[in-house]
Amino acid sequence: MSTEEQSIAQVVSDHLRDIPDFPEPGVAFKDFTPLLSDGAALAAVVRDIADRYRGRVDHIVGIEARGFILGAAVAYELGIGFVPVRKAGKLPGETLGVEYDLEYGSAHIEVHADAFVAGAHVLVIDDVLATGGTAEATCTLLERAGAEVVAFEAVIELGFLEGRAKLAGREVHTILTV
Numbered sequence: 001m002s003t004e005e006q007s008i009a010q011v012v013s014d015h016l017r018d019i020p021d022f023p024e025p026g027v028a029f030k031d032f033t034p035l036l037s038d039g040a041a042l043a044a045v046v047r048d049i050a051d052r053y054r055g056r057v058d059h060i061v062g063i064e065a066r067g068f069i070l071g072a073a074v075a076y077e078l079g080i081g082f083v084p085v086r087k088a089g090k091l092p093g094e095t096l097g098v099e100y101d102l103e104y105g106s107a108h109i110e111v112h113a114d115a116f117v118a119g120a121h122v123l124v125i126d127d128v129l130a131t132g133g134t135a136e137a138t139c140t141l142l143e144r145a146g147a148e149v150v151a152f153e154a155v156i157e158l159g160f161l162e163g164r165a166k167l168a169g170r171e172v173h174t175i176l177t178v
């Protein structure tokens with residue numbers, strides 16, 4: 001790991017807290033709201049992500065809800081558009097959807113069926129890669145919608161849940177593995 005990579009990982013680590021037993025007993029929830037509320041730290045993370053994809057992607061896709069915050073900021077930094085992947089029933093237009101399991105429970109996510117021109121290059125952004133269920137389902141959904149997924153990016157990776165295995169063959173980058 002380079003010094004720059006170490007230092008951005010340290011910024012994330014310094015602005016992360018564990019909330020025990022949330023949203024259910026036994027889950028140690030990684031809360032990154034301290035990172036969001038520190039302007040310098042947030043800007044450093046957004047620039048770090050954006051710099052990996054300059055000139056490589058047409059859209060940022062953010063996963064509801066925390067992926068919206070980072071994803072929209074990275075899209076703005078890159079001067080490209082943002083496409084939301086939302087929980088079922090929230091998008092107003094015609095949608096494509098997929099169901100999946102995550103560390104706590106299951107979910108159903110959707111994207112607008114007409115969000116992409118065929119072959120559009122997209123970067124998928126979320127806050128946490130845990131079991132990888134959300135990331136895998138999102139990538140599959142986007143490909144059904146005609147996009148080409150260039151990479152998946154998350155700020156925090158829960159290494160012990162081995163979510164990366166679900167994304168085998170894909171470009172995956174996370175800033176801090178815990």
Ligand SMILES: O=P(O)(O)OC[C@H]1O[C@H](OP(=O)(O)OP(=O)(O)O)[C@H](O)[C@@H]1O
Nearest residue numbers: 064065066102103129130131132133134
């Ligand atoms: O790798 P996985 O096991 O799929 O878990 C990761 C997902 O879980 C969290 O979202 P959550 O579903 O809690 O939704 P929220 O962002 O709306 O709180 C997190 O923001 C990721 O999207």
Ligand SMILES: Nc1ncnc2[nH]cnc12
Nearest residue numbers: 027028029030103128130
């Ligand atoms: N432990 C965790 N903390 C924060 N977000 C999560 N998403 C899935 N597992 C999580």
